[in-house]
Amino acid sequence: MDVNDTFSRIWAAFDAGEIVPSCAWCGRVRIDESWLFASPAALAAIDQRLTLSHSICDVCAQSYAPCPQAVRDVERVDVRS
Numbered sequence: 001m002d003v004n005d006t007f008s009r010i011w012a013a014f015d016a017g018e019i020v021p022s023c024a025w026c027g028r029v030r031i032d033e034s035w036l037f038a039s040p041a042a043l044a045a046i047d048q049r050l051t052l053s054h055s056i057c058d059v060c061a062q063s064y065a066p067c068p069q070a071v072r073d074v075e076r077v078d079v080r081s
């Protein structure tokens with residue numbers, strides 16, 4: 001899938017009022033079960049607030065494991081000390 005395909009798929013989802021999961025960490029969008037980098041033009045062409053749903057991709061999920069609760073616990077310890 002090249003950049004133009006990604007553009008047309010994102011645009012089609014926006015046009016149909018569908019939600020496209022978007023990784024909040026790296027910005028990839030999920031299309032057909034694959035996490036792909038969307039072209040800046042595609043993201044500029046849609047209303048991201050209506051179309052993109054913040055999620056996390058497989059790559060970032062592995063990089064940032066374990067769950068966010070553990071991260072918050074670490075931050076609380078740092079504030080106290």
Ligand SMILES: [Zn+2]
Binds near residue numbers: 024027028
């Ligand atoms: Zn990601």
